[in-house]
Amino acid sequence: MNLADFGWNDRLESLFNTDLNTNFVPARVIRVDRGAVTVQSAADAVAAVVAGTLDPSGESVAPAVGDWVVLDLATDTAVIRAVLPRSGALSRRRPGSADHAQAVAANVDVVFIVESVERGPSPRRIERAVALAWDAGATPVIVLTKTDLCEDLDAAVAVARRGAPFSDVLPLSAVAGDGIGDLVARLPFGSTAVLLGPSGVGKSTLANALLGEQRLAVSPVRKGDSKGRHTTTHRELVLLPSGGCLIDTPGIRELGLWLDxxxxxxxxxxxxxxxxxxxxxxxxxxxxxxxxxxxxxxxxxxxxxxxxxxxxxxxxxxxxxxxxxxxxRHEIRARERSFGKMVREVIRLKNKR
Ligand SMILES: Nc1nc2c(ncn2[C@@H]2O[C@H](COP(=O)(O)OP(=O)(O)OP(=O)(O)O)[C@@H](O)[C@H]2O)c(=O)[nH]1
Ligand SMILES: [Mg+2]
Ligand SMILES: [Zn+2]
Incomplete structure (x- = not known):
């Protein structure tokens, strides 16, 4: 595996400093499933545990899908020693909690805000997602799915545009294959995008279409109100054959804001x-x-x-x-401290040898 495919670059290289320790390698978090973390290193995709020292203050610095981490391979179980500073993260209020942020995805370049013509796009939901995308340092792009089910596409696009008058709106059908190329063009080699939107709009179906195989689970929407069934329950980053990484997420129930x-x-x-x-x-x-x-x-x-x-x-x-x-501010400091602490600890170990 070449980590450059996953977006490894000079900025990350200089943060990582591979001279520190030969047992430490860089890796990207490719799956988060109720606390279970899978990471991709140059060698392998492996399950990893988070070092207890990483997160003294709770889950604020917990690794999110898309994070780059320092992986310790000295023991049988791979251990995440640190999370490299993020270029940004898509964060929302943790459901049911007013004061806790939850990183949905880290280090993303593009947020595909997915709405379907089947249920009709919601300008107010789009607006919120656009604000979250800017907050993550990413470009918002509106994706309007299931155009094969639509009689008046221009009207649906106009409704979506009301929520994002200055963003691009890409209508497409994963089933008919229309418009997929426009989306692929937004995902150059080494870039990362995340799919964000309600359950049932076709996020996983779209990811499968881009992958060229039925890798992610999908299921039909409810008859009557066309609502989804919350099929996807974890966050997963996949490498696309066309280049670029795509993160599939579970359908969001509410988009609590967490932004500046x-x-x-x-x-x-x-x-x-x-x-x-x-x-x-x-x-x-x-x-x-x-x-x-x-x-x-x-x-x-x-x-x-x-x-x-x-x-x-x-x-x-x-x-x-x-x-x-x-x-x-405390959270940001805690994250920086834990990274600094890791670096100092490694230098200390090295000097002892
Ligand atoms: N007609 C049509 N149906 C589609 C299209 N894309 C997805 N669907 C259908 O929509 C349903 C829901 O698709 P999923 O991909 O599971 O939706 P999701 O957004 O991943 O939903 P969650 O995982 O629950 O968040 C499935 O029955 C898909 O076959 C499309 O372009 N056209
Ligand atoms: Mg899904
Ligand atoms: Zn004024």
């Missing part, structure tokens, strides 16, 4: 552009005098629903920001 207010503003560039002409620099675009954003809405040049979403998402993100500022 800054990512919300990049989700609404048309509002930020209009805001440059507001009289007050700290204008909130509510009822301030001389607000250019409200003027655009009143003039019919800006979608009122977009402004409402902007206010809602920003409020959520700022609220979270205030509440979690300290704990989030």
């Amino acid at each position: 207010p800054g990512s919300v503003t990049s989700t609404f560039p048309e509002i930020e552009t209009a805001a440059e002409r507001c009289r007050f620099r700290d204008c909130r675009h509510q009822d301030e005098p001389g607000c250019a954003v409200v003027a655009e809405v009143e003039g019919g040049r800006l979608d009122e629903a977009r402004l409402a979403s902007y206010h809602r998402l920003l409020r959520e993100a700022e609220h979270l920001d205030q509440r979690l500022d300290a704990s989030r």
